[in-house]
Amino acid sequence: xxxxxxxxxxxxxxxxxxxxxxxxxxxxxxxxxxxxxxxxxxxxxxxxxxxxxxxxxxxxxxxxxxxxxxxxxxxxxxxxxxxxxxxxxxxxxxxxxxxxxxxxxxxxxxxxxxxxxxxxxxxxxxxxxxxxxxxxxxxxxxxxxxxxxxxxxxxxxxxxxxxxxxxxxxxxxxxxxxxxxxxxxxxxxxxxxxxxxxxxxxxxxxxxxxxxxxxxxxxxxxxxxxxxxxxxxxxxxxxxxxxxxxxxxxxxxxxxxxxxxxxxxxxxxxxxxxxxxxxxxxxxxxxxxxxxxxxxxxxxxxxxxxxxxxxxxxxxxxxxxxxxxxxxxxxxxxxxxxxxxxxxxxx
Amino acid sequence: xxxxxxxxxxxxxxxxxxxxxxxxxxxxxxxxxxxxxxxxxxxxxxxxxxxxxxxxxxxxxxxxxxxxxxxxxxxxxxxxxxxxxxxxxxxxxxxxxxxxxxxxxxxxxxxxxxxxxxxxxxxxxxxxxxxxxxxxxxxxxxxxxxxxxxxxxxxxxxxxxxxxxxxxxxxxxxxxxxxxxxxxxxxxxxxxxxxxxxxxxxxxxxxxxxxxxxxxxxxxxxxxxxxxxxxxxxxxxxxxxxxxxxxxxxxxxxxxxxxxxxxxxxxxxxxx
Numbered sequence: 271x272x273x274x275x276x277x278x279x280x281x282x283x284x285x286x287x288x289x290x291x292x293x294x295x296x297x298x299x300x301x302x303x304x305x306x307x308x309x310x311x312x313x314x315x316x317x318x319x320x321x322x323x324x325x326x327x328x329x330x331x332x333x334x335x336x337x338x339x340x341x342x343x344x345x346x347x348x349x350x351x352x353x354x355x356x357x358x359x360x361x362x363x364x365x366x367x368x369x370x371x372x373x374x375x376x377x378x379x380x381x382x383x384x385x386x387x388x389x390x391x392x393x394x395x396x397x398x399x400x401x402x403x404x405x406x407x408x409x410x411x412x413x414x415x416x417x418x419x420x421x422x423x424x425x426x427x428x429x430x431x432x433x434x435x436x437x438x439x440x441x442x443x444x445x446x447x448x449x450x451x452x453x454x455x456x457x458x459x460x461x462x463x464x465x466x467x468x469x470x471x472x473x474x475x476x477x478x479x480x481x482x483x484x485x486x487x488x489x490x491x492x493x494x495x496x497x498x499x500x501x502x503x504x505x506x507x508x509x510x511x512x513x514x515x516x517x518x519x520x521x522x523x524x525x526x527x528x529x530x531x532x533x534x535x536x537x538x539x540x541x542x543x544x545x546x547x548x549x550x551x552x553x554x555x556x557x558x559x560x561x562x563x564x565x566x567x568x569x570x571x572x573x574x575x576x577x578x579x580x581x582x583x584x585x586x587x588x589x590x591x592x593x594x595x596x597x598x599x600x601x602x603x604x605x606x607x608x609x610x611x612x613x614x615x616x617x
Numbered sequence: 618x619x620x621x622x623x624x625x626x627x628x629x630x631x632x633x634x635x636x637x638x639x640x641x642x643x644x645x646x647x648x649x650x651x652x653x654x655x656x657x658x659x660x661x662x663x664x665x666x667x668x669x670x671x672x673x674x675x676x677x678x679x680x681x682x683x684x685x686x687x688x689x690x691x692x693x694x695x696x697x698x699x700x701x702x703x704x705x706x707x708x709x710x711x712x713x714x715x716x717x718x719x720x721x722x723x724x725x726x727x728x729x730x731x732x733x734x735x736x737x738x739x740x741x742x743x744x745x746x747x748x749x750x751x752x753x754x755x756x757x758x759x760x761x762x763x764x765x766x767x768x769x770x771x772x773x774x775x776x777x778x779x780x781x782x783x784x785x786x787x788x789x790x791x792x793x794x795x796x797x798x799x800x801x802x803x804x805x806x807x808x809x810x811x812x813x814x815x816x817x818x819x820x821x822x823x824x825x826x827x828x829x830x831x832x833x834x835x836x837x838x839x840x841x842x843x844x845x846x847x848x849x850x851x852x853x854x855x856x857x858x859x860x861x862x863x864x865x866x867x868x869x870x871x872x873x874x875x876x877x878x879x880x881x882x883x884x885x886x887x888x889x
Contacts, residue, residue, distance in 0.1 A: 284633060287632070317801075368767070369767055372767055476767060476768045479767070519633065519827070520632065520633030522632075552841050552842070563836060563840075565870050566868075569871070569872060595843045
């Protein structure tokens with residue numbers, strides 16, 4: 271079955287399976303006929319060098335050329351995304367709150383939400399036909415999408431009312447951003463008690479800063495909610511392709527299957543299991559005579575065939591990519607790009 | 618074996634490099650040497666709707682602990698406020714859930730707090746932590762520093778300070794980065810190591826797992842083309858970076874993880 275090109279192409283999977291390389295080659299295979307943006311989180315230096323990306327480019331859309339193919343690439347920088355959000359939604363506080371600053375460091379942990387916001391902002395720019403998103407490693411991205419409902423409820427009025435109430439109660443929480451009039455007495459009673467206990471643990475200043483951070487994030491809710499609304503698009507078969515990547519080397523079909531079942535109500539039928547580093551073709555014509563080598567061959571073959579059987583039982587389509595050992599990463603990328611084109615034209 | 622074992626070993630690296638098997642083999646080795654060692658991993662990353670609970674089991678003679686975030690948080694607050702009822706109430710409140718789920722790294726602070734508490738309660742305990750894949754290991758190590766800066770005072774600040782001094786104590790903690798013998802994986806491991814080095818002064822060692830070259834070094838010529846090339850690339854990588862590699866573990870011919878673990882047992886003691 272040929273793979274139709276969609277507006278969003280999402281690559282998920284645990285690290286070390288070649289996810290970033292596959293996403294990059296997919297982007298390159300589409301770049302000839304489409305305006306493509308590749309958004310990636312934390313590629314290894316080798317790949318950055320190969321694409322001609324420098325550390326200074328982090329957080330900025332950069333035009334790259336690979337073997338005559340041109341496309342835009344963006345290395346995610348949470349800090350830069352926050353700055354862009356603050357500028358485009360005119361909420362300068364977003365970039366100045368102490369807590370938000372600490373959390374938007376590269377490993378502060380806001381990668382997932384900010385990559386969604388960033389992809390949405392880039393899509394809205396109208397400059398791209400296709401955005402290829404290489405997600406942060408692990409099951410975390412799908413866990414994260416799963417929890418979006420909860421984050422959305424964060425922006426529900428009732429919830430924020432509590433924080434505004436707390437904002438008024440804490441002495442130096444800074445400016446009051448919103449005013450709501452009716453606060454449920456029962457809730458506020460409980461909140462007061464909770465606060466007094468929590469302050470013992472967290473210190474009073476933190477409560478103030480946290481409440482302020484929440485108010486500021488709420489001010490920028492438009493940006494966050496737009497980012498969250500991206501999930502509706504991703505649920506649409508016509509808008510998005512999902513690629514779950516694993517490798518023979520990794521040999522963990524269970525992980526890929528769990529990954530999908532985690533997100534079963536999220537991922538639609540256009541999802542592909544990408545199995546990287548297959549050795550089948552390589553091993554077929556090899557007939558070693560030595561016993562150790564015979565064992566070696568049969569263990570590799572058994573592992574790979576067990577893996578494929580399990581994956582084919584669980585996924586509508588398994589795309590196989592062969593192990594490429596050529597030392598040149600450039601050749602590697604080209605090889606994978608050709609493979610994508612082959613998969614795309616198969617019918 | 619002159620080295621006295623550390624109290625906390627953190628195994629990190631990309632998924633699929635064999636962290637779990639290697640850390641289990643390492644626990645088994647420590648137990649063989651009559652240390653009180655356990656295998657520990659995290660069950661979940663956020664306070665979800667379904668509460669799974671901490672789980673402990675003895676699997677093939679090795680104690681495995683799978684920590685649940687909500688249980689760990691409840692235990693922590695209980696210790697601080699000295700009330701189980703208050704602790705149960707607080708972890709169920711929307712405010713607290715928002716705090717933990719919206720403030721990334723808070724989960725690791727809770728988990729690390731729990732691990733250090735276990736180490737405090739049992740001075741003989743050695744915890745072998747099968748840590749989340751790369752980027753998240755950095756988030757984890759950075760969490761304590763971030764939280765010191767976020768909470769300028771209070772119990773969490775004091776605790777984060779304490780945790781930091783433990784985590785950063787070379788006699789207490791050691792980090793193992795597990796890599797595959799491919800250039801890409803190696804490069805990433807080097808980057809991870811230097812990222813970790815910026816954040817903590819403890820010893821960080823890289824080991825290479827699943828090496829075909831190391832298994833078949835005498836028979837490379839007989840391998841089919843792609844595998845031969847792969848093994849030769851491994852050879853080059855291993856020879857060029859030998860001084861940076863703590864251990865090279867050969868590819869195992871076994872099919873199930875328990876047998877692979879047994880294959881590793883012979884050489885894991887170097888990781889102590």
